[in-house]
Amino acid sequence: MEGTLRITDAEIAGILSAREVVESCDRAFRLYGSGEALNPPRREEVRRTGGADLFRLEMPAEWPGRYRARKVIVERSDVSSGRLSERTAVIELEDVATGRSAELDAEYLTNMRTGAAGALGVRYLAGGSEVLAIVGTGRVSRALALCADAALGPREIRATSRSAANVEAFAAYVQPKVNARIRRTNAIGDCLEGADAVLTAVPTPHPILGRQVVGDAVHLSVIAGDPRTAQLNPGLLSSREVVADHPEQVLKSGDFLLAGLGRDRLAADGEGRVLTIGDAALGRLEDRRGRGAIAYFTGMAIQDLMAAVQVYERVAGR
Numbered sequence: 001m002e003g004t005l006r007i008t009d010a011e012i013a014g015i016l017s018a019r020e021v022v023e024s025c026d027r028a029f030r031l032y033g034s035g036e037a038l039n040p041p042r043r044e045e046v047r048r049t050g051g052a053d054l055f056r057l058e059m060p061a062e063w064p065g066r067y068r069a070r071k072v073i074v075e076r077s078d079v080s081s082g083r084l085s086e087r088t089a090v091i092e093l094e095d096v097a098t099g100r101s102a103e104l105d106a107e108y109l110t111n112m113r114t115g116a117a118g119a120l121g122v123r124y125l126a127g128g129s130e131v132l133a134i135v136g137t138g139r140v141s142r143a144l145a146l147c148a149d150a151a152l153g154p155r156e157i158r159a160t161s162r163s164a165a166n167v168e169a170f171a172a173y174v175q176p177k178v179n180a181r182i183r184r185t186n187a188i189g190d191c192l193e194g195a196d197a198v199l200t201a202v203p204t205p206h207p208i209l210g211r212q213v214v215g216d217a218v219h220l221s222v223i224a225g226d227p228r229t230a231q232l233n234p235g236l237l238s239s240r241e242v243v244a245d246h247p248e249q250v251l252k253s254g255d256f257l258l259a260g261l262g263r264d265r266l267a268a269d270g271e272g273r274v275l276t277i278g279d280a281a282l283g284r285l286e287d288r289r290g291r292g293a294i295a296y297f298t299g300m301a302i303q304d305l306m307a308a309v310q311v312y313e314r315v316a317g318r
Helices: 009-015 018-034 107-125 139-152 164-177 188-192 234-238 247-251 254-259 277-281 301-316
Strands: 005-007 043-049 052-063 067-078 083-095 101-105 131-135 156-160 181-184 197-200 219-223 242-244 294-297
Touching: 005 301, 009 101, 009 107, 009 301, 018 107, 018 139, 018 277, 018 301, 052 301, 067 301, 083 107, 083 301, 101 107, 101 301, 107 139, 107 197, 107 219, 107 242, 107 277, 107 294, 107 301, 131 139, 131 188, 139 156, 139 164, 139 197, 139 219, 156 164, 156 188, 164 181, 234 254, 242 247, 242 277, 277 294
Parallel strands: 005 101, 131 156, 131 197, 156 181, 197 219, 219 294, 242 294
Antiparallel strands: 043 052, 052 067, 067 083, 083 101
């Protein structure tokens, strides 16, 4: 569209630090919890073509009277192998007050706001954050480490993966960028032993975490939501209270579908109202802190909107 401000991934990475992405995500969750920002249902489509899944996702969000946004993701992947062969992601932002618009590359923002969400789950619900365990070493896991270091100041961040080479690559990328010590581990048990919180982001069709390896009081931040994937053994998921980012999306995730669980697994108040990550951001779940809750993140466009607004306002001089 003529007159639309175009902002690239490279520009965005130079503008927003991990700490600032965490701040924008926290703001998004607070506005979501207070009802001041809206996250309408997303639209997604998956079809098999050329030996891979073609996945298209459209995610709208609105900050009434200020901004509207829509993120569009198209990716080709093979969940069975954990491979993502290609992806395009853009955020279309409308400045309601001025009528101006912007289109932002969304690879960096998607990865970082996802990492920020996992870190904030720990901040809102964990009993401690001195030692963090990250299961997975891909792009989102790297963002988890960067955002957790910025948001929580842990002493140690551990990482594990199915591939020792991937663990080494993760450590080589992350260690120069964080204050925490990065500890490489080659087994999930070693990674999780003595950890205050576990953050997992593995696109696997078969669960990799069970009750036997995750202590009862250890917090879990799960980056998930795809109906094709499941990271948690049904016994683990059914034994914990789940704090959802977006309840409807969480109930359609692979973990919940595999376990056959419904809304009764989600955190709720005394009157049965589901309590979300927005409530946690506003301090309404302090009684759940340190009790092993699962913060379950499927990703919300309101996170993209708030991060995009931060970038847009700097570039546009607002």
